[in-house]
Amino acid sequence: MPSGAALSFSKGQPARTAIAGGVMQPVNIIGAGLAGSEAAWQIARAGVPVVLHEMRPKVETFAHKTGNCAEMVCSNSFRSDDDVMNAVGQLHWEMRTAGGLIMSMADKHRLPAGGALAVDREAFAESVTAALTADPLIEIRATEITELPTDGNWIVATGPLTSDNLAAAIRKVTGTDALAFFDAIAPIVHADTINMDVAWEQSRYDKGETEAEQRAYINCPMTRDQYEAFIDALLAADKTEFHEGETAGYFDGCLPIEVMAERGRETLRFGPMKPVGLTNAHKPDEKAYAVVQLRRDNALGTLYNIVGFQTKMKYGAQTEVFRMIPGLENASFARLGGIHRNSFLNSPTLLDDRMRLRPQPNLRFAGQVTGVEGYVESASMGLLAGRMAAAQAKGQDLAPPPFTTAMGALIDHITGGAEAKTFQPMNVNFGLFPPLEDVRSGRRGRKDRYPAYTQRAKDDFSSWLAAQ
Numbered sequence: 001m002p003s004g005a006a007l008s009f010s011k012g013q014p015a016r017t018a019i020a021g022g023v024m025q026p027v028n029i030i031g032a033g034l035a036g037s038e039a040a041w042q043i044a045r046a047g048v049p050v051v052l053h054e055m056r057p058k059v060e061t062f063a064h065k066t067g068n069c070a071e072m073v074c075s076n077s078f079r080s081d082d083d084v085m086n087a088v089g090q091l092h093w094e095m096r097t098a099g100g101l102i103m104s105m106a107d108k109h110r111l112p113a114g115g116a117l118a119v120d121r122e123a124f125a126e127s128v129t130a131a132l133t134a135d136p137l138i139e140i141r142a143t144e145i146t147e148l149p150t151d152g153n154w155i156v157a158t159g160p161l162t163s164d165n166l167a168a169a170i171r172k173v174t175g176t177d178a179l180a181f182f183d184a185i186a187p188i189v190h191a192d193t194i195n196m197d198v199a200w201e202q203s204r205y206d207k208g209e210t211e212a213e214q215r216a217y218i219n220c221p222m223t224r225d226q227y228e229a230f231i232d233a234l235l236a237a238d239k240t241e242f243h244e245g246e247t248a249g250y251f252d253g254c255l256p257i258e259v260m261a262e263r264g265r266e267t268l269r270f271g272p273m274k275p276v277g278l279t280n281a282h283k284p285d286e287k288a289y290a291v292v293q294l295r296r297d298n299a300l301g302t303l304y305n306i307v308g309f310q311t312k313m314k315y316g317a318q319t320e321v322f323r324m325i326p327g328l329e330n331a332s333f334a335r336l337g338g339i340h341r342n343s344f345l346n347s348p349t350l351l352d353d354r355m356r357l358r359p360q361p362n363l364r365f366a367g368q369v370t371g372v373e374g375y376v377e378s379a380s381m382g383l384l385a386g387r388m389a390a391a392q393a394k395g396q397d398l399a400p401p402p403f404t405t406a407m408g409a410l411i412d413h414i415t416g417g418a419e420a421k422t423f424q425p426m427n428v429n430f431g432l433f434p435p436l437e438d439v440r441s442g443r444r445g446r447k448d449r450y451p452a453y454t455q456r457a458k459d460d461f462s463s464w465l466a467a468q
């Protein structure tokens, strides 16, 4: 194990709390990362005992460097702290308002970073570890859990690098296809920023029983010159490398578009960009040389993903290259593409809205393994799972926050709003929020729309908290 503080683990019997009529059984959490740490804190704040099982430092991952709780494995940023104009900033606000440990320690160890919330990662993780270790209701055990318990009140928060043994146990319960080991994320576009004077709605060969199905895709046509320029830009773009320990061999089924382009200039035109079975609604007599298709990504219809466009291009390069696509010149991206080692469930089919595993409801999932992506999103799902598990331990039920809030929008997306067939991890973004009437759409309307979303979210989140 490389240098870094290691946990001091408490030993002995699990904490138990006396309640009228007996002893309250602890909630068990697997994984003391961003989500598990926040969940443990929330449960203890509710007066319920917790046992937190963490495999590090005994069992290592390729990305973690210490034995600390809540270690940030890559960047030291919690992204934008603007709670008026930014959905991540709004999520910060909700976590602070709910007394979140992760946000309070991030604030304590904040570094200068303009509008972003960057933290001193070591001091941050050490403080989280110290706070959890000092709490009399929390017991931390240095153990790898390799089987899924069939009873009790458990939270699985094992993250993108869930250990192989546990992943195998999860797959036994969920089925092999329901727990992915890698994400392959195609960029996602805010629907109201697509230029429909250029693009049109149509499924290939008009397939589908209903009109909605026959118009399920948005198509962006390219001339030969546009296609050639696009391929040149793809080949020249800056790419990110796989992290040490990630294996590129897993990606054969979903190659990055730039790798497809490297295999031959025509590969994409015979792959995801094939122009067959489509008629340009604006120019029916003109045959496109290539077509980029976008598919609906959420039930609200506010987000569309670019089909087959998973990529390892750097973010700046992606925006530049994808805006070359006719119809996407002014596109605003809810998230950009990526491919990473990432264990995550097909949550829309597997989790109920209390984050419980449908086939085995004594297990609640939290954090990145649920299909959210990023430190803040993962910690926020830990916060919710912790509060729900604590309510359950007390014989109560806690409903998720309304989906007009950042946390509510995220949990709604992963447990039902997202398309299950194409489910890939998601960051929080305004495309997940239910649209407001009487507010301008499109990129130009953002100045009015975003403050309206965040104000509504603050009001609704405060009411949700006050009702507990």
Ligand SMILES: Cc1cc2nc3c(=O)[nH]c(=O)nc-3n(C[C@H](O)[C@H](O)[C@H](O)COP(=O)(O)OP(=O)(O)OC[C@H]3O[C@@H](n4cnc5c(N)ncnc54)[C@H](O)[C@@H]3O)c2cc1C
Residues within 6 Å of the ligand: 030, 031, 032, 033, 034, 035, 036, 053, 054, 055, 056, 061, 063, 064, 070, 071, 073, 074, 075, 076, 077, 143, 144, 145, 146, 157, 158, 159, 160, 161, 162, 163, 166, 243, 341, 366, 367, 368, 369, 373, 374, 375, 376, 378, 379
């Ligand atoms: C290489 C890499 C780079 C990343 N870069 C960024 C970034 O720059 N910015 C960003 O926002 N996000 C990044 N992420 C994602 C980020 O790591 C996650 O969003 C976040 O850590 C998820 O929190 P979590 O609690 O769900 O998982 P984690 O923080 O990973 O915590 C899970 C914990 O579970 C433990 N565990 C796993 N299996 C078991 C088991 N069987 N028994 C007991 N314990 C177990 C692990 O040791 C770990 O401590 C990156 C992820 C990876 C893999």
